[in-house]
Amino acid sequence: xxxxxxxxxxxxxxxxxxxxxxxxxxxxxxxxxxxxxxxxxxxxxxxxxxxxxxxxxxxxxxxxxxxxxxxxxxxxxxxxxxxxxxxxxxxxxxxxxxxxxxxxxxxxxxxxxxxxxxxxxxxxxxxxxxxxxxxxxxxxxxxxxxxxxxxxxxxxxxxxxxxxxxxxxxxxxxxxxxxxxxxxxxxxxxxxxxxxxxxxxxxxxxxxxxxxxxxxxxxxxxxxxxxxxxxxxxxxxxxxxxxxxxxxxxxxxxxxxxxxxxxxxxxxxxxxxxxxxxxxxxxxxxxxxxxxxxxxxxxxxxxxxxxxxxxxxxxxxxxxxxxxxxxxxxxxxxxxxxxxxxxxxxx
Amino acid sequence: xxxxxxxxxxxxxxxxxxxxxxxxxxxxxxxxxxxxxxxxxxxxxxxxxxxxxxxxxxxxxxxxxxxxxxxxxxxxxxxxxxxxxxxxxxxxxxxxxxxxxxxxxxx
Ligand code: SF4
Ligand code: SF4
Ligand code: SF4
Numbered sequence: 001x002x003x004x005x006x007x008x009x010x011x012x013x014x015x016x017x018x019x020x021x022x023x024x025x026x027x028x029x030x031x032x033x034x035x036x037x038x039x040x041x042x043x044x045x046x047x048x049x050x051x052x053x054x055x056x057x058x059x060x061x062x063x064x065x066x067x068x069x070x071x072x073x074x075x076x077x078x079x080x081x082x083x084x085x086x087x088x089x090x091x092x093x094x095x096x097x098x099x100x101x102x103x104x105x106x107x108x109x110x111x112x113x114x115x116x117x118x119x120x121x122x123x124x125x126x127x128x129x130x131x132x133x134x135x136x137x138x139x140x141x142x143x144x145x146x147x148x149x150x151x152x153x154x155x156x157x158x159x160x161x162x163x164x165x166x167x168x169x170x171x172x173x174x175x176x177x178x179x180x181x182x183x184x185x186x187x188x189x190x191x192x193x194x195x196x197x198x199x200x201x202x203x204x205x206x207x208x209x210x211x212x213x214x215x216x217x218x219x220x221x222x223x224x225x226x227x228x229x230x231x232x233x234x235x236x237x238x239x240x241x242x243x244x245x246x247x248x249x250x251x252x253x254x255x256x257x258x259x260x261x262x263x264x265x266x267x268x269x270x271x272x273x274x275x276x277x278x279x280x281x282x283x284x285x286x287x288x289x290x291x292x293x294x295x296x297x298x299x300x301x302x303x304x305x306x307x308x309x310x311x312x313x314x315x316x317x318x319x320x321x322x323x324x325x326x327x328x329x330x331x332x333x334x335x336x337x338x339x340x341x342x343x344x345x346x347x
Numbered sequence: 348x349x350x351x352x353x354x355x356x357x358x359x360x361x362x363x364x365x366x367x368x369x370x371x372x373x374x375x376x377x378x379x380x381x382x383x384x385x386x387x388x389x390x391x392x393x394x395x396x397x398x399x400x401x402x403x404x405x406x407x408x409x410x411x412x413x414x415x416x417x418x419x420x421x422x423x424x425x426x427x428x429x430x431x432x433x434x435x436x437x438x439x440x441x442x443x444x445x446x447x448x449x450x451x452x453x454x
Contacts, residue, residue, distance in 0.1 A: 018348065028392035033370055036388035186369055188386065212369065214392075227371060227430055 030185035082113025349384035355401030
């Protein structure tokens with residue numbers, strides 16, 4: 001396809017992204033909301049990125065989240081456990097004009113797929129990763145996952161988990177992901193906004209979505225999803241805006257002299273002491289510190305933590321290949337095999 | 348797609364649906380609730396929760412109740428969000444299971 005020619009893409013409706021399959025998750029599962037919000041923003045994403053539906057691909061691994069591709073009327077793979085990023089890499093490098101999404105969960109992405117996730121992020125492959133974090137293994141019926149809390153009682157930890165949980169966004173930031181965000185299944189507006197921004201980002205975008213598994217881990221995120229308490233328990237990150245939260249917007253997250261975050265009343269500090277959120281900070285300790293904030297001591301940050309411009313992996317690959325081709329015109333294969341470090345083994 | 352509240356709800360308003368909906372898409376009228384089709388995520392949880400069996404997937408609404416698809420859409424724009432069970436009408440049980448309640452709908 002000639003990428004310089006503007007594509008005349010059709011105007012889509014939400015329904016155009018729904019497949020003929022009836023979604024099968026447990027009634028009330030947070031996955032329904034994620035699917036619905038994604039389908040709602042897809043027409044606008046297609047328009048803004050000029051990506052026709054047939055150039056969109058959803059790749060998943062294994063788990064409840066990974067049923068996703070069946071329900072999207074786009075291309076898709078339901079692939080192998082933890083390996084969705086590897087398929088995405090192969091596809092995106094060979095077909096950079098595609099919009100590739102990875103749909104994964106805390107088990108798929110952080111247990112068996114932890115390695116692949118990290119390398120996908122550091123390479124800055126142009127892929128959008130939706131990580132449904134429900135802090136439990138749902139598909140296998142309720143064992144602790146890498147994000148389950150210390151002390152969590154599950155079928156595989158009847159006396160409470162003795163393992164400390166992983167923090168997906170701290171890992172993403174440390175892996176140099178260029179777009180890092182968090183959203184909540186039960187906050188449709190936030191989820192739609194974050195998904196859209198991720199889609200528009202060029203490079204590895206990861207969105208951790210707090211997802212309620214109402215069967216095996218019900219209410220795991222009630223503190224951030226309940227309408228009554230969410231403004232007091234979440235910190236909505238907005239580029240250029242101060243780190244202020246609370247229903248009355250009367251609390252702020254600041255750093256003390258030891259650069260440790262703490263919560264203060266806005267009335268106790270002057271406006272110039274407020275920290276301003278900046279998504280373009282590159283290797284900032286502050287962004288990492290934000291990812292480490294835990295409820296109930298701190299509000300849970302939601303929204304976009306980081307959004308950086310950087311060359312993508314596939315751009316670099318193609319640039320390198322083109323440059324090499326330009327400098328050295330095609331050589332016969334045999335010549336190539338015989339070149340460089342080859343030798344004969346004495347008989 | 349979305350789920351739709353139909354006639355069975357009129358004057359019953361048990362509101363068990365409100366307690367279970369994960370995305371708060373019920374809207375409350377004087378004597379009936381509707382679902383905002385632009386908010387419903389099709390999770391199906393409210394269907395078994397409704398004691399009046401008044402909730403259907405839009406494609407499965409019985410023919411004689413078809414006007415409720417448009418009604419839900421229309422009133423969702425007007426009526427206020429309800430995310431907590433309120434007071435059940437005192438005479439709810441008198442109305443339970445009755446058919447032909449559409450004429451009693453208050454807007
Ligand atoms: S087990 Fe949990 S995560 Fe899986 S479909 Fe059921 S509610 Fe959703
Ligand atoms: S539970 Fe059923 S009858 Fe009761 S308010 Fe909800 S929709 Fe109406
Ligand atoms: S189907 Fe789910 S989202 Fe829709 S109204 Fe019922 S409970 Fe709410």
